[in-house]
Every structure is written in structure tokens, then in C-alpha cells.
Amino acid sequence: MNHPAKRKLTGLLIFVILILLAILFLLPILIVLMNSFKGQFFISSAPFAFPTFSEAPGQPMTFAGLANYLNGLQKTGFLSAFGYSLFITLASVGLILLCCSMAAWYLTRVRNAAVSAIYYLFVFSMIVPFQMVMFTMSKIANLLRLDNPVGIVLIYLGFGAGLSVFLFCGFLRGLPLEIEEAAMIDGCSPIQAFFLVVFPILRPTAITVAILNTMWIWNDYLLPYLVIGNKYKTIPIAVQYLQGGYGSRDMGALMAMLVLAILPIVVFYLTSQKYIIKGVAAGAVKG
Amino acid sequence: MQKTLRRYFPLFLLPTLLAFTVAFLIPFILGVYLSFTEFTTVTDAAWVGFSNYIKVFTANQDFLNALWFTIRFTVVSVVSVNLFAFLLALLLTRKIHGTNLFRTIFFMPNLLGGIVLGYIWQLMINGVLMYWGVDITFSAKYGFWGLVILMNWQMVGYMMVIYIAGLQNIPEDLSEAAAIDGASRWQELTRITIPMVMPSITICTFLTLTNSFKLFDQNLALTAGAPGRETAMLALDIYHTFYGRVGYEGIGQAKAVLFFLMVAAVAGLQLWLTRRKEVDA
Structure with a gap:
């Protein structure tokens, strides 16, 4: 066989392998989607069977239409969970972007021992696992009346500050001082200099910080469960709620809620995947 | 100013x-x-x-069991995730049609939350085990490999993206020079490609290491520690100790401090390794 033909053949082989792998990667989600349309008693017994649309002798129809969705929405209060998740994520990410970029600017531009001690405290917090502070933090949140969807935003600011300040500081260190100094000499106050000059330059890092924090807060389960879980459910809490509590669990409702939990993420991913992949990779390399 | x-x-x-x-x-x-x-x-x-701190080890065997399970799980996931991710990255940096689409698909599971991932895989794994008349809570072996499969599904695409970035940074004249000098594919891989992506390997190893070691949501949703507490990892064991029964909060907090010290040791090791490499370069 001559060389170009051989190369073409290996190329084709790799392509086929990749197609098979891609199907394998999508399969679990497709199977959950398929099962979400089956009656709840036909899921655990035959998870890989297609729903049947008519009754055969001895075999009932397993297609359940949207029953699981309606049932699940009602049982978990999914719609309000979606609202809480959306509000908490957007508010926290917005606040983190604003406060942490301002903090990072102060930390990189003012130089003294106290400032560098504060910076190292932020860096230190990145390596502390959540279990270390989960009990005391939820007690303090309770004590300070932060155990509501607005208060938890402040907790997320404090807990997300480590990574966000670190990423912003890393970027700001490499930025020449001349631009800001020129702005200040021209009569800008520090507030004007920050918002008109520095903040626009921070955009690429801000996107990374926003994406990393969005993924974390949207999917976070234990923190909101401990802080606001007994009064307010976010999406992960609503999904986990179906697991226990009242007797045997409803597999149909679980499948439907999984689909509804996956859907917003897929939409978000497909609309801004370029930023997401880049942001996540950049965050990993710097973190 | x-x-x-x-x-x-x-x-x-x-x-x-x-x-x-x-x-x-x-x-x-x-x-x-x-x-x-x-x-x-x-x-x-x-x-x-x-x-x-004494009671952590003497009151029962839960913590040591969880530690051993976590270590075994972490070693197996770090090796398997990085191996698969690196192989995928090698395939996707060749000039093939649709690499962007493949990258999009492989990366996607990484965006799903741990609770959702756990229940997706519970359905899949129970569906397969059903043919042997058992489910995932039947033996710790199933829970272990279930978690490994889940972790691979979640992390491979993420690590692949980092490896692809590393591979694309290798200057093309290096592999051209190797080809002219008559290097085989294997020699090119071991003498040029792997040494050149060493920084990516370090990053990915530590990312998978800390993510596996601190795993909680996936563990809670997939097995919740069943059977018994055999598949509970450290984070889940600490949670059980705190909220499982009254009177163990102090022990739970002591476990949490030990857990923190272990994670900090891993982070310290990473810092030391990266610092040392920067001096060499």
C-alpha cells in the first residue's frame, strides 16, 4: 500500500473511533432522556428499553408522556428551585466580579505588610476543603441571619474570594502602571481610574472568573443545603430531595428532573462554549 | 498613587x-x-x-476505611483519567474533520453537577448490573468502579482540553526535525511530545488528584456510602460523622482538620514541584 492511501485509512479509523467514543459519551444523557418519558415502574426494571407506545399481550404500554415532568415539578417545586438557583448564581457571580476585582486592584497597587498578609490569606483559603468549615460556617450564617437567598450571596462572595482574587491579582501584576498613573495625574479619582481604565482591561480574566464561579455555584449542593436547605431548594437540592424523605423514590420524577437540571447547562454551554472551554482551561493553568 | x-x-x-x-x-x-x-x-x-483526634481512630474504623477507599480511588482515577485524556488529545490534535465537535462533546459532562452525575450513573450501572441480579449497593467493588467510571466520564474532557493546549504549543519544526532524523512514531512520542507537555501533565495530575480526593456530591448521589459505609470517601465520612448522630460533632471536626492537613500537604507538594521546575528551566 502506498503512503497517502495508508494515511487516509488511519485517518478514517481514528474518525470512526472518535464517533464511537462520542456516542458513548452522550449515551448516559440520552438514556436518562428516554427514561424520563417512561412510566416510573418501567425504568429500574428495564432502563435500556425504548418506551412502547401500545399495549401488547402481557406487555403494558410504558410511554408516559409528560406525566413524570408534571409529577416531578410538583413534588420538588422545581420551578422555584430554578428561580433560586438562577438568582443566587447571577447575584453571587456579579458581586464576586465587582468586589474581587476591586480588592485585587487594591492588593496589587498598595504595598505593605498588612496587604500582603491579606493576599496570602486569600491564597491560603483556596486549599482549604469545604468540610473543614461547613459546620461552623453554617452556624455563623444562621446566627447572622444570612440563611436566605440574599444572605447566601455574601457567603459565596467570601468563599469564592480566594480563587477570584488570586486570578485577578495574577493578571493585574502583569499590567503596566503607566496607564492608571496617567489617568490619576489627569485628575481621575481612584474610582474613576478603576472603572474607566482598569476594569475594561480586566475583561479576559473577568470572563474566566465568571465562568468558573458560575459552574461552581450553579452546581453546588452542600453549601446551600446546609445554609438555606430547610427553607429554600436550589436545583441540586431539589434533585437530591427526590432520593429520600418519603418511602420509595419516584424514578420517573427523578429522570424528568435530571433532564430539567441538565437542559439549562447544555443551553448555556452551546451558546458560549468558546468562552467556557477557554475560561476553564485558563483557570486551571493559573490555579 | x-x-x-x-x-x-x-x-x-x-x-x-x-x-x-x-x-x-x-x-x-x-x-x-x-x-x-x-x-x-x-x-x-x-x-x-x-x-x-484519638477517637477518630479508636471509636470505629470508619475514618480509616474511608481513607483507604479514598486513596485507592484517587490513584486509579488519576492514572485512568490522565491516560484517556492524553490519548484523546493526541487523536484530536491530528488533522481530522470535526475535531471541534468532538471536543465539545467530550468536555460537556464536566459542566454537570455532581448530584446529577451521580444519579445518571446510578441508572446506567444498575441497568447493567441488573443482568446479574444485583445493584450498585450489593458490593463495595461495584461502588468503587462505578465512581471511577463516573470520574472518568466527568474529568476526561476537561483534562483533554488542557493536554490539547499543551500539544499545540509544541513547535512544529521539532517533530519535522525528528522525522528527518528518522525517528519512529514511538520515539517522537517519548522523546519529544511527552517531555514537551510535562507542565500540562503536572497540572492535570494535581487537578485530578485534588478533585478525586475531595469528591463528595458524586459519592453521595451514586452510593451514599452503601453497602453500609464501605464506599464512603473521606468527605462523605466527615459529613456522616457531623450530621449522622448527635454527640460526634467534635470527632467530625477533628476528622475535618485531618482532611484539611492532607489536602494542604498535596497542595504544598504541588507548589514545591512547580517551583523546583521553574528553577531548572
Whole structure:
């Protein structure tokens, strides 16, 4: 066989392998989607069977239409969970972007021992696992009346500050001082200099910080469960709620809620995947 | 500029610092203190010295079992995730149609939350095990490999993206020169490609290492520790100790401090390794 033909053949082989792998990667989600349309008693017994649309002798129809969705929405209060998740994520990410970029600017531009001690405290917090502070933090949140969807935003600011300040500081260190100094000499106050000059330059890092924090807060389960879980459910809490509590669990409702939990993420991913992949990779390399 | 900016401390730094103090700093210090006390709420703490730390190991075997399970799981996931991710990255950096689409698909599971991932895979794994008449809670072996499969599904695409970035940074003339000198594919891989992506390998190893070691949501949703507590990893064991029964909060906090020290040791090792490499380069 001559060389170009051989190369073409290996190329084709790799392509086929990749197609098979891609199907394998999508399969679990497709199977959950398929099962979400089956009656709840036909899921655990035959998870890989297609729903049947008519009754055969001895075999009932397993297609359940949207029953699981309606049932699940009602049982978990999914719609309000979606609202809480959306509000908490957007508010926290917005606040983190604003406060942490301002903090990072102060930390990189003012130089003294106290400032560098504060910076190292932020860096230190990145390596502390959540279990270390989960009990005391939820007690303090309770004590300070932060155990509501607005208060938890402040907790997320404090807990997300480590990574966000670190990423912003890393970027700001490499930025020449001349631009800001020129702005200040021209009569800008520090507030004007920050918002008109520095903040626009921070955009690429801000996107990374926003994406990393969005993924974390949207999917976070234990923190909101401990802080606001007994009064307010976010999406992960609503999904986990179906697991226990009242007797045997409803597999149909679980499948439907999984689909509804996956859907917003897929939409978000497909609309801004370029930023997401880049942001996540950049965050990993710097973190 | 420093002088003017310093006066703006309340506006620029204070909000973040306050939130950080309330959400992290005070809970952390209080957590270290409480690990030396017996308590059920924070206010009734009574100093007991190292007794909680001793009880972590003597009250029952849960912590040591969880530690051993976590270590085995972490080793297997770090090796398998990085191997698959690197192979996928090698395939996707060749000139094939649709690499972007494949990258999009492989990366996607990484965006799903741990709870959702756990229930997706519970369905899949129970569906397969059904043919042998068992389910995932039947033996710790199933829970272990279930978690490994889940972890691979979640992390491979993420690590692949980092490896692809590393591979694309290798200058093309290096592999051209190797080809002219008559190097085989294998020689090119081991002598050029792998040494050149060493920084990516370090990053990916530590990312998978810390993510596997700290795993919680996936563990809770997939097995919740069943059978018994055999498949509970460290984070889940700490959670069980705190909220499972009254009177074990001090022991739970002591476990949490030990857990923190282990994670910090891994992070310290990473820092030391990267620093040392920077000196060499």
C-alpha cells in the first residue's frame, strides 16, 4: 500500500473511533432522556428499553408522556428551585466580579505588610476543603441571619474570594502602571481610574472568573443545603430531595428532573462554549 | 498613587474582606478550636484536648476505611483519567474533520453537577448490573468502579482540553526535525511530545488528584456510602460523622482538620514541584 492511501485509512479509523467514543459519551444523557418519558415502574426494571407506545399481550404500554415532568415539578417545586438557583448564581457571580476585582486592584497597587498578609490569606483559603468549615460556617450564617437567598450571596462572595482574587491579582501584576498613573495625574479619582481604565482591561480574566464561579455555584449542593436547605431548594437540592424523605423514590420524577437540571447547562454551554472551554482551561493553568 | 488609593480601603478592599472573614476566616479558626472540644452547638464547647483526634481512630474504623477507599480511588482515577485524556488529545490534535465537535462533546459532562452525575450513573450501572441480579449497593467493588467510571466520564474532557493546549504549543519544526532524523512514531512520542507537555501533565495530575480526593456530591448521589459505609470517601465520612448522630460533632471536626492537613500537604507538594521546575528551566 502506498503512503497517502495508508494515511487516509488511519485517518478514517481514528474518525470512526472518535464517533464511537462520542456516542458513548452522550449515551448516559440520552438514556436518562428516554427514561424520563417512561412510566416510573418501567425504568429500574428495564432502563435500556425504548418506551412502547401500545399495549401488547402481557406487555403494558410504558410511554408516559409528560406525566413524570408534571409529577416531578410538583413534588420538588422545581420551578422555584430554578428561580433560586438562577438568582443566587447571577447575584453571587456579579458581586464576586465587582468586589474581587476591586480588592485585587487594591492588593496589587498598595504595598505593605498588612496587604500582603491579606493576599496570602486569600491564597491560603483556596486549599482549604469545604468540610473543614461547613459546620461552623453554617452556624455563623444562621446566627447572622444570612440563611436566605440574599444572605447566601455574601457567603459565596467570601468563599469564592480566594480563587477570584488570586486570578485577578495574577493578571493585574502583569499590567503596566503607566496607564492608571496617567489617568490619576489627569485628575481621575481612584474610582474613576478603576472603572474607566482598569476594569475594561480586566475583561479576559473577568470572563474566566465568571465562568468558573458560575459552574461552581450553579452546581453546588452542600453549601446551600446546609445554609438555606430547610427553607429554600436550589436545583441540586431539589434533585437530591427526590432520593429520600418519603418511602420509595419516584424514578420517573427523578429522570424528568435530571433532564430539567441538565437542559439549562447544555443551553448555556452551546451558546458560549468558546468562552467556557477557554475560561476553564485558563483557570486551571493559573490555579 | 499608593497614598490616595490607601484612603479608599473601605470601598475597594473592605467588602470582600468582611465577607471573607465571615464566610471563611472565622469558621476556619473556630473549626480548629472546636476540634479540641466536645460540643453539639457552637456555644456549649468544652475543652477536651486531643481526645477527639484519638477517637477518630479508636471509636470505629470508619475514618480509616474511608481513607483507604479514598486513596485507592484517587490513584486509579488519576492514572485512568490522565491516560484517556492524553490519548484523546493526541487523536484530536491530528488533522481530522470535526475535531471541534468532538471536543465539545467530550468536555460537556464536566459542566454537570455532581448530584446529577451521580444519579445518571446510578441508572446506567444498575441497568447493567441488573443482568446479574444485583445493584450498585450489593458490593463495595461495584461502588468503587462505578465512581471511577463516573470520574472518568466527568474529568476526561476537561483534562483533554488542557493536554490539547499543551500539544499545540509544541513547535512544529521539532517533530519535522525528528522525522528527518528518522525517528519512529514511538520515539517522537517519548522523546519529544511527552517531555514537551510535562507542565500540562503536572497540572492535570494535581487537578485530578485534588478533585478525586475531595469528591463528595458524586459519592453521595451514586452510593451514599452503601453497602453500609464501605464506599464512603473521606468527605462523605466527615459529613456522616457531623450530621449522622448527635454527640460526634467534635470527632467530625477533628476528622475535618485531618482532611484539611492532607489536602494542604498535596497542595504544598504541588507548589514545591512547580517551583523546583521553574528553577531548572
